[in-house]
Amino acid sequence: MIGNQTKGRGFRGLLNYLESQKDAKLIGGNMGGNNARALAREFKISRQLNPEADRVVYHASLSLPENERLDEPTWNELANRYLEEMGFDSNQYVVYRHSNTEHDHIHICASRIRLDNGKIVHDSWDYKRSETIIRQLERDYGLQQTQSSHEKLSRNPSIGQQKRLEREHEEYINGERITPQERPIKQQLQELIDRATIDKLTMPQLVERLQLQGVEVRHGLTRNGKSKGISYSWNDQKFSGTSLGPAYTFPGLQKHKGIDYQPQRDDEHIEHLLKNPKEQAVESQRFINTIADFIEQSVVDDALAETLPQLTE
Known part of the structure; x- marks a missing residue:
């Protein structure tokens, strides 16, 4: 399951x-x-x-x-x-x-x-x-x-790291530790990418969504126009796609997470996003805020639609 x-x-x-x-x-x-x-x-x-x-x-x-x-x-x-x-x-x-x-x-x-x-x-x-x-x-x-795709396609912590995390979690549950232990940055980044890819996206949309979450994405092309791979930087730590697991490499994002990539359509857009991450993030946030305002207004309109007939009866 x-x-x-x-x-x-x-x-x-x-x-x-x-x-x-x-x-x-x-x-x-x-x-x-x-x-x-x-x-x-x-x-x-x-x-x-x-x-x-x-x-x-x-x-x-x-x-x-x-x-x-x-x-x-x-x-x-x-x-x-x-x-x-x-x-x-x-x-x-x-x-x-x-x-x-x-x-x-x-x-x-x-x-x-x-x-x-x-x-x-x-x-x-x-x-x-x-x-x-x-x-x-x-x-x-x-x-x-x-096994879930996350279990199969991600690089898990070492046995030593896992035992330490389990011990610290047990200490927190038993009241021997004041605060819960921090999950490894690597695992947090894996989960962040998992959430970002939950719906069907194009590769530029994924890059933009990750940038909004504060993830710096790097992607390069060879002279023949083929991908040299993808890497991520988050919370001052850098990870190659390969180090995160097969599902987080450039071809893995397409194969395992359904990200749509078409070189002729996407390469120029990706390059622009990588060169101007802050600008794109601001524009995207404005768009999201606009949509959120629209949804909020729609909720208000629905409520009014239900209430007004009662008030006029």
């Missing part, structure tokens, strides 16, 4: 997507609404408990291999266990099942704000914890053991 997770700011957009897919079905959760609009209104209950919180939307997908299927009660049980293990044991959530691919899979939309105390569910080591939980669920439910 392969899992993926992202965080966002707007419930309505995610719920609209989950509801709009062909043969999508709302199969579970702990909420009363039965459509995107009703559920979005209901999620406001948890939002009101922590109005200052940002990125409160949690989206997880769990997908089985082609030859496996689960019935709805089992999917619901599995989703509930996954959320509880991830720390969502007092949170609003719904489960949608999609049949738009060859892989039987579900999507979970949850609030990161706990209903019992209004605090945000912590997300430290969430990718690592998710993989550990999924491996255990596979064993408990007799499912095929499946």
